[in-house]
Amino acid sequence: MAELLWKRGTTLGQGGFGVVSLASTSNALFNGVTLPSLIAVKSCNYSDSQSLKEEEEFLGMFKHSPCIIHCFGANLSFEDEVIIYNLLLEYASGGSLANRLRNCNSLPEFEVKKHTKNVL
Numbered sequence: 422m423a424e425l426l427w428k429r430g431t432t433l434g435q436g437g438f439g440v441v442s443l444a445s446t447s448n449a450l451f452n453g454v455t456l457p458s459l460i461a462v463k464s465c466n467y468s469d470s471q472s473l474k475e476e477e478e479f480l481g482m483f484k485h486s487p488c489i490i491h492c493f494g495a496n497l498s499f500e501d502e503v504i505i506y507n508l509l510l511e512y513a514s515g516g517s518l519a520n521r522l523r524n525c526n527s528l529p530e531f532e533v534k535k536h537t538k539n540v541l
Contacts, residue, residue: 439465452494470506488539
């Protein structure tokens with residue numbers, strides 16, 4: 422169960438597909454990879470998990486790209502008598518590009534070039 426691999430911490434964000442939380446790990450081995458000490462966990466009710474399953478599949482196609490958040494896989498937990506689907510993701514401490522734009526309204530040219538290159 423999830424409690425052995427990671428412990429849910431602060432909520433980082435919430436959206437239409439669920440909640441993203443910061444989680445600490447015991448550096449456990451999961452899907453053949455040692456989890457870093459901090460990860461992001463995107464969670465939703467199992468009954469609503471189709472979009473997260475599709476996200477996991479999409480991220481899996483880019484698992485070797487250094488420009489895409491790494492997905493370690495998914496697991497299930499049982500919280501408040503509900504089955505929860507959890508997508509275990511690399512934690513990007515700098516936040517999202519969308520948050521950066523909201524906070525700054527603009528980016529320096531070198532940063533725009535970097536992000537454009539990464540997207541392409």
